Amino acid sequence: MARVVFENVRKEYEDVKRGSFTAVAGSSFVIEDKEFVVFVGPSGCGKTTSLRMIAGLEQQTSGDILIGDRVVNQLHPKDRDIAMVFQDYALYPHMTVRENLSFGLKNLKKSKAEIEEKVKSASSILGLDEMLERKPRELSGGQRQRVAVGRAIVRDPQVFLFDEPLSNLDAKLRIQMRVELAELHKRLGATIVYVTHDQVEAMTLGERIVVMNHGVIQQIAPPTELYNNPSNMFVAGFIGSPAMNFIDAQIQGDKAIVEGAAFTLPERMARSMKAYEGRSVILGIRPEHIFGEDFALHVSPEHKLSATVQVVEHLGSENLVYFRVGERMVTAKVHPETNASIGQLKTFIIDLSKAHFFNPDTEVRIIL
Known part of the structure; x- marks a missing residue:
């Protein structure tokens, strides 16, 4: 296995209608040997x-x-010692699973004994032993994807590249395959670079995540760091489901004023926000840090917002409650027994200790 390094890599395209445009703008990063890194973004x-x-x-x-x-x-590409798994399975329909797995090795003129050993190993790792003589049409979507991964494994490459490999699977199968890919990485100790538009997939698979937007890397960090300390509003809004709420606020002394409600800032926050005295800021708060008043047992009861409920989504283990604060729609992820109905004036408690503040001009997070 090996590490992957980008040194100020730029990619520009020429378009007849739009002229030149930049797809990747001067990216620099290091993916360490045996690391699982996920690229994510719209x-x-x-x-x-x-x-x-x-x-x-x-x-x-x-x-x-x-x-x-x-x-x-x-x-x-053939000289880079990489193996790539695409969104579509790209299996040969007229070949059996065994033949699909061994095809690339035959082209590389490997010996029959080596081919048999590698196919047997990959088949065992991926649970394909009973399917080796089947054709792709006889397999489920998840099984076909495993075969596609198996074709990469038999190559024994330095780096595995995955391009949205689970996009064609249904929700339940995607979850199953995420678990299998995570286990596969542990077993192989492989360097894996994985691309997805699904931030949940990125958070569950990646040891580190590269968040991109408009060709620019916004932040590279482990999942928990992205969630707890996003570098800017784009990362904060993209990572997390449902997305982080953004609320207009103004700093006055040790308070954040939100739609007439005055929230007393914890001492650490108040010190950091002194530079913004009298200025507008963006308060960011995740839906899971907003509580219905009747279930806000572990947060300060003084940080209250009253608003009219617009929509309620009942999800079984939780409810999503939507309401407006100024011009912005806000989502609260609340206890399923929270009493909330459309049109009701409801009091919500914000856990201000979990809040972030952003500069409205640069959209960069203010370090507290």
Whole structure:
């Protein structure tokens, strides 16, 4: 296995209608040996382009890419010692599972004994032993995806590249496959670079996550760091489900004023926010840190907001309650027995100790 390095890598495209545009804007990062790193972001953010540049399927405009100790800028994909798993399974329909697994090794002129050993090992790891003589049409979506992963495993590459491999699976199967991929990484001790648009998938799989938007890396951090200390409003709003709420506020002394309600800031926050005295800021609070008054047992009862309930979503283990604060819609993830109905004037308690503040001009998080 090997580490992957981007050194100020840039990718620009020429478009007849739009002219040139930047897909990846000067990215620099290191993916360590045996690390599982996930690239995440909305469509068009540059995550797949980054993956394809590692694979050699796209040529960077400038900058260097290293796999292991080699600069691979000019190397053909087959010479980069990588294996890629795509969104579609790309299996040969006329071949059995065994033949699909061994096809690439035959092209590499490996011996029959080596091919048999590698196919047997991959089949055992992925639970495909009883399916080796089946054709792809006889397999479920999850089984086909396992075969696609198996074709990568038999290559024994330095780096595994996954391009949204679970997108075509239903919700239940995606959860199952996420668990299997996490276990596979532990077993193989492999360097894995994984691309997804699904932030839940990113949070559950990645040891570190690269969050991208408009070709720019917004933050690289472990999942808990992204959740607890997002660098800006984009990361804060993208990571977490439901998304973080953003509420307009103004700082007055040791208080944050929200729609006429005065929230006394904890001492640490108050000191950090002195520079914003008399200024507008954005208060960020996650839905799980807003409580119905009747179930707010472990937070300060003084940070209250009263609002009219707009929508209630009953999800069984929890309810999502939507209400407006000024011009912004706010979501609260509350106890399922919380008494809330559409049109009701309801009091909510905010756990201000979990709040973030953002500069409204730069959208950067204010370090508290």
